[in-house]
Amino acid sequence: MAKLAAVVGIGQTHYKTRRSDVSIAGLVREAAVNALEDAGLGWDDIDAVIIGKAPDMFEGVVMPEIYLTDALGCNGKPMLRVHTAGSVGGSTAIVAASHVQSGMFKRVLTVTFEKQSESNAMWALSTPQPFSVHLNAGAGGYFAPIIREYMRRSGAPYDVGIKVAVKDRLHGARNPLSHLQLPNITPQEVEDSMMLWDPIRFLEACPSSDGACAMVIAAEDLVQQSPKPPAWIRGVAMRSEPTMYAGREEVNPQAGRDCAADVYRQAGITDPRKDLDCAEVYVPFSWYEPMWLENLGFAPEGEGWKLTMSGATSLDEGGDIPWNCSGGVLSSNPIGASGMIRFAEAARQVRGDAGDHQVENAKLALGHAYGGGAQFFSMWVVGANKS
Amino acid sequence: MSEDTAAVTRIETPIYLKYNFTAGSAPARFLARIREGVLTGQRCPRCANVYIPPRGSCPACGVATEEEVVLPDKGTVQSFTVVAIPIPNNPIKPPFVIANLVLDGANLSFIHLMSECENSEVRIGQRVQAVWKPSSEWTHAMDNIRYFKSIDEPDVPIEKIGKLPLSGWEG
Numbered sequence: 046m047a048k049l050a051a052v053v054g055i056g057q058t059h060y061k062t063r064r065s066d067v068s069i070a071g072l073v074r075e076a077a078v079n080a081l082e083d084a085g086l087g088w089d090d091i092d093a094v095i096i097g098k099a100p101d102m103f104e105g106v107v108m109p110e111i112y113l114t115d116a117l118g119c120n121g122k123p124m125l126r127v128h129t130a131g132s133v134g135g136s137t138a139i140v141a142a143s144h145v146q147s148g149m150f151k152r153v154l155t156v157t158f159e160k161q162s163e164s165n166a167m168w169a170l171s172t173p174q175p176f177s178v179h180l181n182a183g184a185g186g187y188f189a190p191i192i193r194e195y196m197r198r199s200g201a202p203y204d205v206g207i208k209v210a211v212k213d214r215l216h217g218a219r220n221p222l223s224h225l226q227l228p229n230i231t232p233q234e235v236e237d238s239m240m241l242w243d244p245i246r247f248l249e250a251c252p253s254s255d256g257a258c259a260m261v262i263a264a265e266d267l268v269q270q271s272p273k274p275p276a277w278i279r280g281v282a283m284r285s286e287p288t289m290y291a292g293r294e295e296v297n298p299q300a301g302r303d304c305a306a307d308v309y310r311q312a313g314i315t316d317p318r319k320d321l322d323c324a325e326v327y328v329p330f331s332w333y334e335p336m337w338l339e340n341l342g343f344a345p346e347g348e349g350w351k352l353t354m355s356g357a358t359s360l361d362e363g364g365d366i367p368w369n370c371s372g373g374v375l376s377s378n379p380i381g382a383s384g385m386i387r388f389a390e391a392a393r394q395v396r397g398d399a400g401d402h403q404v405e406n407a408k409l410a411l412g413h414a415y416g417g418g419a420q421f422f423s424m425w426v427v428g429a430n431k432s
Numbered sequence: 433m434s435e436d437t438a439a440v441t442r443i444e445t446p447i448y449l450k451y452n453f454t455a456g457s458a459p460a461r462f463l464a465r466i467r468e469g470v471l472t473g474q475r476c477p478r479c480a481n482v483y484i485p486p487r488g489s490c491p492a493c494g495v496a497t498e499e500e501v502v503l504p505d506k507g508t509v510q511s512f513t514v515v516a517i518p519i520p521n522n523p524i525k526p527p528f529v530i531a532n533l534v535l536d537g538a539n540l541s542f543i544h545l546m547s548e549c550e551n552s553e554v555r556i557g558q559r560v561q562a563v564w565k566p567s568s569e570w571t572h573a574m575d576n577i578r579y580f581k582s583i584d585e586p587d588v589p590i591e592k593i594g595k596l597p598l599s600g601w602e603g
Contacts, residue, residue, distance in 0.1 A: 065441055105447045163442075167519060175573045176459050176485040178544050181522045182515050182530050186543075189513030190532050197556060197590075243514035287491035291481035291539035291594070 047146035049431060051268050051275035052392040054084025054261035060224035060377035063162035064255040069109065070116035073158045076257035076382075077117055080154065084261040084271045088118035091261070092150040097127040097137025097157040098381030102169035104160055117156060129285075131327070133157060134258065134384025135414030135423030139281045141262050142425070146278070151264045158257035159379035166253070166380060185242035185250060185330065187418060192332040193244055195296045199335070201350035203244075206331035207235045210249045210375060212359045213328065217372020219360070219401040224254045224377040249331040249375075256379035258386045265431075276392035276427040279409070280311030288418040301340040301415065304422040309342070312409070312426035318343045318357075321426075322407040323367045323394050325387035327414045329374045334358065338368075341413065360402065370394070370402040384414025388425055395429045458488030458497065463572040465502075469564060473538050475499045481539035485574070505562035506600055507535040507580070508588045514551050529554050533580060537598035544574075548581035557587035559601065 056079025058064070064072055073096075081087060094117050096110045106112070110126035117124075127137040134157045141155035166183075173179040180186065195201070214230045217223035230248070238248040261271075268275045284304035287293070305317075314320040326341070328334045338349030338358070343366060356362030360370050369375070371390040374383050391412035393399040399407075408429045415422050455463055458474060462485050465472040473484030474497035481490065482501050489496050512531035519526075529546040531554070546554060548563065560580040570576045588601050 105445075175453060175455075176462060177542060178574045178577070180524070180530055180543060180545065181519050182513075183517070183519065185517065186513055186515055186530050190511035190530075193513065194511045194556070239516065240514070241517040243516070245513075289540060290491040291476075291479065291483065292492070 048148050049265040049277065050142055050145040050262055051265070051277045052260050052389070052427065053263045053268055053271035053273070053275050054080040054086065055389045055393060056080030056083055056259040057222050057386065057389065058256045059222050060254040060256040060379060062224070062252070062254065064160065065162070069104065069106070069158065069160050069163070070113055072160060072255065072257045073113055073156050074116040076158070076259035077154060077156050080259035080261050083273065086152070086261060086271065091118065091122070091152055091154045093123040093144055093153050094119035095125050095127060095137055095141040095144065095153060095155040097133040097385065099131060099133060099159055099166070100128070100169055103164035103166050103380070105164070117154065129421045129423070130416035131380055132384050132414040132416030132421040132423050134382050134386060135388055135412065135425070136283055136384070136421070138260065138385050138388040139283055139423055139425060141260070142278050142281055145262050145264050151267055153262050154259065155262065155385070156257060156259040157382040157385040159381040160255045161253040161379060162255050182242065185245050188330055189242035189245050191295045191419070192330065195332060195336050196244065198296065199347045199350055201335060204232065204236070205335055205350040205353055206244065206249045207232050208353055209328065209331035209334040210235045212361070213369050213373045213375040215361050216370050216402055217376030220371045220376070221400070222377070223372040224252050224256070225372070244332070245330050251329040251374045251378040252376070254377050254379040256377060256382055258382040258389050260385070260389055260392070273398060274396045274429065276395045276429070277431050278425060279428045280308040280426040281424070282307035282311070283423045285421045288420045295419065296336060297340050297346065298419050300420060301337070301422045304424050305341045308424045308426055312428070314426065317341060317411070318366050321366065321409050321411050323370060323404040324411040324413065325371060325373070325390040326368055326411070327374055327384060327387055328369060329378065331375060334368060337413070341411070360404065367404050370399065370404060384416070384423065387414055388412035391425070392427045395427050397429070456488055458486040461500070462486055466574065466576055467570055467572050469567060469570060469576065471503045471505055471535065473501045473503050475501050482537055483540050484535060484538045485542065501537060501598070503535045503537050504598065504600060505535070505577070506583070507533045507560055508593050508596065508601070509554065509556055509558040509560060510534050510541045510593050511556055512546065512554050514554070527551055531560070531580065533560060534594045536596045536600040539594055541594065544577065545579040546581070547579040555587070557590060557593060559583050559585035559588065
């Protein structure tokens, strides 16, 4: 039986197109120092460090965790690197949590990062293999046909993605750390933006960001040593499935549904829309909000877009289940950190520490990440209360 | 160091990685046959689904695939996107259509380029056929097919996409 653990400190950097003022080491240290400060702790209080990032090919630094040990104060301490593509921020948080929940360590620092300005994600994701044609279309080229299939089968109107693109940027404008600051964005502006990978327009896609996110996770008996309210970890789950197999449900992946069912069971959630107060969900392309609303059980299959269009997921429209109050991946995307930002922002909500994007009286929140060809999923539920 | 020497804050240092591709028996067989202009898939002994390109096992059943199936170069659009984003150094000029195509007799799609069609008329269920490079240019690569073009056959109903027999679709 897992021991109780909680997030006691959260540190993020500003998310920007280019953090030319810091190296990768400086970037991760900034997030780590912020997390320690938030937790009221020092380096000596940390027993182990868990790092995550997207593929090494992005920045071209192989096993970057080795050279980051100095910056993260983990010389002589156990250190582990996690890698599950775009979902890595979430799975890294889960691995860090497990190291405490297992009783192995009392306090773990976990950090994820990406410096997209020093990398070339588009090419790093397009390594040629002779048995398939090399088309260099990037992540959008992979996900656009899946979105098109969702639109076909759900019969959703064309502007659902536009609605999400506006909503998440308005949320992002409340968050000073957010990369994109677009407080005056309009649906017309999104609709008029360039079609990149039809049906994905420029403003319906995530930006490329530099940034890092860190958390301190502590065992139950040490939680009160940190001054701010904890976010109790009420459930963690990961699932994966093969990227390619005959009959694979690409729009509504089985692994995502199974992962959600597992984490809800642990947290005692039977109706996610009713039981949760908010969610931070990995939505790198706007149409993934209605798709994940269905995959995660917030709406029946084929009806996620109705929830989006009703304003239920919007803080500004007073929705009952706000999604991505921080602005989400659509507002900031340091790839390796993006999943952990979702997990950390869920924790900020239940700690009552989310500033201008706080959901009033939030007690229970979901953090979600997915990666690869939507074959890796990681999720946690955090609460203001232990049970 | 003189004070007027500007600090170097950023330089580009490209990395070139050259791999020897060890194909394994199923892809090696596939590549040997595509060198001759023949498309070869493999059938799963358990679920009977046909995979192309074959990787030697069925990811759903977790069993080895051995039975070879020669497939026609005709297929159906399962989904697609029109790529308009200019990607540096990409030899293919946008806008171009990338489609998830499933060959007749196969049960899994692969991505390839579509051309000789109006981008605005590409649709799910559309029938396509491979346009091959001249045989003198064939190598051990899927690139031997230059692209797929639209052909004059009725669209395949949604529920039949990915489930057509080797004999194809005659409406």
